[in-house]
Amino acid sequence: MAVRHETELYAPLKKFFEQQGYEIKGEVRSCDLVGVRGDGEPPLIVEMKKTFNLALLLQGVERLKLSPAVYLAVERCREKKGAASQRWGSLSHLCRRLGLGLVTVVFYKTKAPLVEVLAEPEAPAGPARGGGRRRERLLYEFHERSGDYNTGGSASVKLVTAYREKALRVAAALEAAEREAALAAAEGAAPVDGGGPIASAGPVRAPIVGALPKGVTPAELRRRSGVPAAAAILQNNYYGWFKRIVRGRYTLTADGSAALLEYAAVSVSQSVADRRSSAEKSNMQ
Template sequence: MAVRHETELYAPIKAFFESLGYEIKGEVRNCDLVGIKPEQQEPLIVEIKKTFNLSLVLQGMQRLKLTSNVYVAVERNRAKKGAVNQRWNELVGLCRQLGLGLLTVTLFKTKPPLVEVLCKPEGPNRDERKTTAIRPGSRKERLLREFHARSGDYNTGGSTRLKLVTAYREKALRVAAALQVLGEAAPVQLARTAAVSGAAAILQHNYYGWFERVARGRYKLTPFGEAALSEYAAVLQEQGNEAAAAKTIKPDEGDVLHQIAETPVPYSSAAAEDVEDD
């Protein structure tokens, strides 16, 4: 059963790694799928394509700069046994030489999808990477920060030309929701109500056109902002659920990954990059 879009492979791959204990989120800083295990510091990255090609290999090699735990994933189509991209023994050999993992997804009309790991990743300096501290400001740190700053998985890995729900968009939504309730408000009031410390910068830069300055230090919601609150209602609901759960769970002060997510970042270096991911 041939897939029409690589996004069709995301759900089976996500379910597979969730069964192994990973928390999964799609389209995190241009990676199709990112996974984190609570007890591990090294993230999982999976790049997804309909078929095995050079572009997929190059993407996988780029992701090895972030983590040694990188898989490339493609559909396994039983109707294409003679195709070059279905010569699995040769493709496994290539991936092993490059340090990449390879997994396939077989889709059926009447049965659940089958995910198979043909080889596991063995990236360069794998043992060294496990003990290396995460450097502040590095691409890996920004990947982990973005992952943990999102309240849920609202993007399908492999999506193209779609608006992504990034951590920055989530913050802007919280500010918009607070402004909808208050009518007009100052940045300080919105920062307190929405629990977004960078509310002033979000209002001033107004990347999405959701906010309008009506007087010095006073803002209101635009029709675009009202429409966004309706469009992303599910995201706001999930954020509310996350906030309620957080009140009942005390974070582990020794958890390095959560420290990364909570560490403040200057607006100029973080927000602009998050908007670009959209």
């Protein structure tokens, strides 16, 4: 059966390489699939297309500047009749000559897809040349992401990058701080820098209108979110999620609230990771 979109190749390829010990993430700095296995190994890069063509070949050669472990992945359709589908031996030989690997995926109606490696990438003799800075950026983006939220081969869709994740963490922290401040105001307690209430001595007094500080400071959001660059994210406001109401204080916009709903899975996952990290630090102390 022929696939309609190259994104359909991602799931079986991800599972296949995870079984080889790789941690896999999709759409990392324009690479369809990136895998990391061990500190000393070069990153795995896989570029996918529905069929083998010149564009895929050129893309693979370009990726060799980042890593010697580059595979081209295409569907191997058993029903397709044509010269290209019958010349896998020649295509494998071509990939080996260029230092590329070749992987095919066969889809069935009633059983799991079959992933087959037709050619392993063969690194050229001698030390790798160039691409060091780009490879560092690729690995930095990979490690800064908390999970795999993108499907490799996606086009014209919003990708969950490391920067977007951090902005979501800041937005979630801001929403929580404003919610706590509103609750404190309703209960008549004084908020802590836009955060939670503090215990008051004696009877609770009625809140004074206009006495509560508006917005949340970057320092408080940095503490709550665990994002060191929280201040820069607020000031740049790349996505339009934040609004500065007075000097040094920010509030969440309607777009920011909508983003937290749109990327709820990312936000929830990151919150769980933050809580685990905080618990581990407490246990160590």
